[in-house]
Amino acid sequence: MSDSAGDAGQPPPTGPNYGDTWTYESFLGAIPGVSIAPLPAVALQIAVFEAAILAGAAYYGLWEAAIAGTLAVVVAGGGSLLTLRMGRTLRGLDLPEPYRRLAFGSRIEVVLSILAYVGLLTYLFAADPVDAGTPLLTELLGPDPPLPAVYLALLVAWDVVYRIGIAWWASVTAVWRSWHYGFDAETVSAVARADRLPLAFAALQLGLVPIVWPRPLLLGVLLGHVVAVAAAVGLSILLLRRGETANRT
DSSP: OEEEOOSOOOOOSSOOOTTSSOHHHHHHHTSTTOOOOHHHHHHHHHHHHHHHHHHHHHHHTOHHHHHHHHHHHHHHHHHHHHHHHHHHHHHTSOOOHHHHIIIIISOHHHHHHHHHHHHHHHIIIIIHHHHHSSOHHHHHHOSSOOHHHHHHHHHHHHHHHHHHHHHHHHHHHHHHHHHHEEOOHHHHHHHHHHHHHHHHHHHHGGGGHHHHTTOHHHHHHHHHHHHHHHHHHHHHHHHHHHHHHHHHO
16 A cells, blocks of 8 residues: 545535546537536437337337337446436545546546447347347347347447446556555545445346346356456455555554
8 A cells, every 4th residue: 555645625615627437428518608517418329228218119010129128228328327426426425536537538448448338239140140049139129120229239339338447447446546555544435435336236237137138158157247347346345445544553
């Protein structure tokens, strides 16, 4: 352990600066004349996606796909709420600048998300017929899937995968931070609460199990991710407690 980050600070008087947020947090703030609070933004995200899913299901008769789509929208919306709360909590604390730059400014969560999404597409279009017999898109959208329905399905999938990328990167950077820095008891308590939020999102992702259940590879990746996040969060909190103890001596 090294360096003490000091006491918990107060939230900044204005909104977070660009480079001090995850990428998707910056979108609305970057649009001139648009200002929307996080909770209404998430509600709008859920409403737009769900309305599109229900409209597509009604028009094309894809009600089984609508159930899977709704599960994915709930997971993505929950992930948005949890990651926004985590970001606000962490930015409201006096944490080391190298950690803030790594967690928020590096944009590595985007890289991880793209890699994961390309892996998902590779599975859907190359490995899925071999793995499960009937491809997932065919099972949900039919043998001749409508192009708008495929587009929407892939867009919702990206929404979920991107938030998974944020949660995983937040967990990894939390371990790095807890290893390198020690904090006072008040900061440890606040940071530990924020660190648990990716674990809550990982647990929420278990709602996707019914969609991937007949597919061992997708199921294994999903459950493996949940276990990996739990391990990272547990290690980060353990290191936080050790750093707090070291600061007292």
